[in-house]
Amino acid sequence: MNASSGKVIALAGGVGGAKLADGLAQVLREKLTVVVNTGDDFEHLGLRISPDLDTVMYTLAGLANPIQGWGLQGESWAFMEQVARLGGPEWFRLGDRDLATHAIRTSRLNGGATLTAVTAELCRSLGIVARILPMSDEPVRTVIRSGDDLFSFQDYFVRLRCEVPVSEISYEGSTSARFNRELVGIGAADRPAAVIFCPSNPYLSIDPILAIPGVRDWLRALQVPVVAVSPIVGGTAIKGPAAKIMLELGGPVSVTTIAEHYRGLISGIVIDEIDAQLQDQIEATGAAVRVAPTIMRSTADRVSLAETCLAFADDLGRRLLSRSGN
Template structure:
């Protein structure tokens, strides 16, 4: 059985992983997903892990497909009560079913379980078809340095920057709080080391995949693994497929293009992380710079409109990985 390890963010990552799951039986794949934990936060005394939960709900068939996030059939009575008490973030509403997950996770963590162990316990309820792992057991939260109207700089949590402000505030940089005392989770590092193929889902390259890569030990594991490492572009035709990737890329000074993001990760032969990079059929001009940098690249349709179209993208990524392995 081939070991496939996928680095992923939340909603877009879940769509990609569902595609991989479609292929699992036919291609004899054992799938492990390493999820971004930079969006995690403490809120109303509970540990909230947005990307882990988006993956779990989507793979477990419990996600709200209309909103694209959260649980189906939600109510928000508890959040309304918390707002009435002046507790929490009124602009960051947690559904009642979702709160059940956060309460359970917090109880497990307070019982002494690591986040990896707590995630395994939570995921056991659902038939995910994959192993779901947090990128780190340590608390490393993504903050954003913004500038107020009076010119003063301050740090806010990424979720406040994204959900409350929609990124519409002068932004200087992204900061991983707690990074100095953190490491990548041992199980996540082992999943990279033992993989036959590693894929980067088309998740945000700055605050999803990028945050995973900042964790001490992760870049080294990706450079050292014997597996080919292939990424899928989250940029199609010069625009992000979803989320705030364009704003994030501009903030760190990377051009919003399929080629620029691939080169931002960099080719492994030159000390980067990727052996191959998939771009969309709308971006064939990206292939030249990628090939010139020493990276295998291919242009294929990348819109994830269904599990089947996502599966086709994963199949193309695995094909490119096989090509990179023999190059």
């Protein structure tokens, strides 16, 4: 079975990851499973909020706000106006429609449902046919250390607008969290043809998933092509603080640092045409390279990049097979 026609698992976090997940979903439909970072999840105004799950859901449902980069299109803000009037916290903005997701999720979780079950229900209501899974049903919380200060993720990301320098990132709860049960011990029938690391922030979106005990081993045990798409293009990040954090953690800001970061886990990496000259350097990390346009401006760009990833995975799969003696 190859990636273009078989089952595929994608790991994703925020906006960039959601865009490629959407491209993959348009090609693969119900054959795609997106495993989403929940390290950004938090409770706010009494509500359980899962920002990355929502970004992926809204993007795959065609409802994401394309300008804001988060939340729903056509959103209204009466709730926030009233929160302000009542002296409540204004730093995290919740749209009137977006609130429905959080309220239903909170209510179902309070009633004992798993985040996996609630997410599946929300996806069904939104007409999403791909499967979206939280990385875990147990809480994992990304914590940012800046010098002697510790910040919760949303504190760092939204309230402080990533302005403090990052000295360390940890994933609270990750040692006791279990990888999503629907993925652990996948049988032969459910085994994917490939795994794709979407162009999400490696430190804030992909690493929290990889920090869950057993995930790295699970990934290796699958023995399928693992293809990453670089979120660093031409020495900077398309969106978000990936480049800033990369610099603060000591790396040169380049796609090579991404390949190094995933060394031993990925079989190949898709890099942008602008970075083509880095191909040899990257291949030295052990990852095969495919050069392609990676900036997704339109829906067609998303589908095209998805197809590039799947074709690349197919080629890598054939190489795996020939190496194992066929």
